[in-house]
């Protein structure tokens with residue numbers, strides 16, 4: 022039984038495998054832990070902290086923390102929900118997010134998380150930062166107004182596309198997404214077929230001229246809240262079915 | 268300006284007008300109205316806001332200009348963007364879906380305007396107690412009418428939801444087409460209530476007609492004046508609210524220009540800036556800034572078209588034109604009647620479209636030769652709406668100029684306000700009921716003031732009474 026690790030999420034016994042992080046094991050077990058920078062199949066990043074859980078009482082990011090036998094994970098608690106909510110709200114006020122006309126609306130993970138968490142308006146003041154749009158590439162646009170610095174494109178371009186088109190510069194509030202060229206996106210070797218373009222959780226990195234093609238009602242999160250796919254992960258349901266005292 | 272003590276009344280807000288404007292009424296020493304003006308208070312420069320945004324965002328983004336007729340902006344921008352992608356020759360499904368959306372919008376907006384905003388004045392009198400002169404009172408005293416207004420609005424909104432995806436701020440029209448068709452189930456749902464809508468639309472025409480005919484003498488003197496009229500018309504001269512060439516006629520019906528290619532509107536229309544208003548004053552170039560102003564909206568459209576291509580609306584149009592012996596009607600309060608003629612036309616068009624199998628087609632988008640400059644023109648509920656853009660090679664909008672219907676009606680509304688103020692307010696103690704007369708004149712045009720100043724929201728409107736020294740004598744703030 023060495024290839025099984027038994028641990029607990031919110032009192033429910035979950036079976037994972039060695040080497041898995043909490044979020045990976047939870048996904049397989051049909052337990053949704055909210056996340057933004059995490060993307061399956063690429064290097065864990067651990068920067069957004071939306072996936073924060075308490076593991077044996079200590080807060081940690083579920084996307085980077087490995088599971089261990091008997092680990093007691095708290096996920097869906099009032100405290101953690103509040104904590105995540107405030108992170109999402111901060112992301113909204115730090116950027117310029119106009120969901121009402123954003124082409125990613127309905128397919129945006131940030132927006133979908135806000136809906137799932139019941140956020141109607143952020144409690145913090147909007148910062149309305151000046152952010153640059155780079156539309157120089159013939160087929161791709163970077164709208165930094167909406168970038169949440171999740172680094173998904175950075176990792177996928179580097180590790181999957183083998184190009185390292187994207188990177189970050191500056192620190193703190195000045196931190197921003199940039200490209201690996203002196204000038205603009207058009208000067209990189211980014212191609213419209215690059216996988217990096219498919220992983221942006223928000224509307225920051227977009228293929229040109231295809232926005233709004235999917236009608237309202239048929240977009241990713243129009244019917245079911247974000248995370249529903251994981252929660253209906255029936256393969257995994259039996260593993261999560263036994264409720265035990267933690 | 269008079270050197271004697273002049274007083275100024277400023278009405279703020281004008282209730283039941285969507286948006287925020289301000290009316291200033293200047294009184295001379297004797298209490299006579301010297302001048303009255305409608306100003307727009309706030310300006311946030313939507314045209315600047317959208318600079319640098321990708322062009323395909325426009326049809327969705329510009330809707331934020333207006334909470335009342337977002338579909339008009341959606342479609343005007345989409346028509347403009349069709350040309351950017353070379354897709355202006357839409358597939359039948361795309362064009363008919365857009366038309367359905369537009370007629371649904373016209374139906375709901377006109378119903379809202381007539382039943383919610385205008386009917387309290389018409390049913391209870393312009394000077395009635397404001398407690399009684401509102402839509403709640405209409406619902407109380409005329410429950411059937413109150414219900415009709417709500418149900419007609421709802422029906423139009425359902426059409427918008429089924430064509431644009433949402434009741435407000437949908438995404439249906441995209442450059443070169445539409446993103447959905449109408450399912451059989453959706454069509455059948457709309458067909459259920461269609462007959463009822465037609466019955467109510469006919470009845471509404473009658474209410475508006477009877478009101479105008481019964482009060483014709485008063486209406487003739489109520490903020491009425493001769494003016495040119497402008498709208499788009501179909502190639503055969505029929506009323507067409509979605510697409511057509513520009514036509515302008517004089518107050519007595521002579522052609523000023525006709526079937527003008529939308530792309531060349533700027534050869535015919537220019538805009539003047541006046542120091543006291545943020546709203547621009549468009550005028551017909553060939554006449555000049557002084558007298559080149561014109562009216563747009565239902566009255567102008569009914570005046571300008573040769574006929575309406577739906578039978579019931581055409582019959583009532585003829586009845587309307589007979590009042591002025593076939594010449595253009597220049598009565599401000601006649602806007603209401605023409606608004607209801609269009610409402611009937613819209614529901615007839617909706618019926619036609621619902622029975623058209625093209626709405627279930629799958630060919631939704633076309634593209635062709637890319638362009639960088641474009642104009643999209645549509646007849647919005649309140650009148651001709653111009654969207655003019657320049658897009659650079661990176662697909663970013665570098666220039667946008669929008670002429671909204673309220674801007675075209677700027678001078679006419681100012682004239683109506685001044686006419687009514689002079690006639691009803693001069694030499695009298697200014698009461699709420701009298702000030703409402705001024706608002707009645709504004710409401711005939713159904714202005715959407717937030718939209719006209721390109722603000723990103725809605726604002727109320729304000730009226731001040733001020734003397735020549737600048738002292739504020741009275742202020743009205745409502746809504």
Ligand code: FES
Pocket residue numbers: 055056057058059066067068069070071072073082083084085
């Ligand atoms: S998803 Fe774990 S830190 Fe972002």
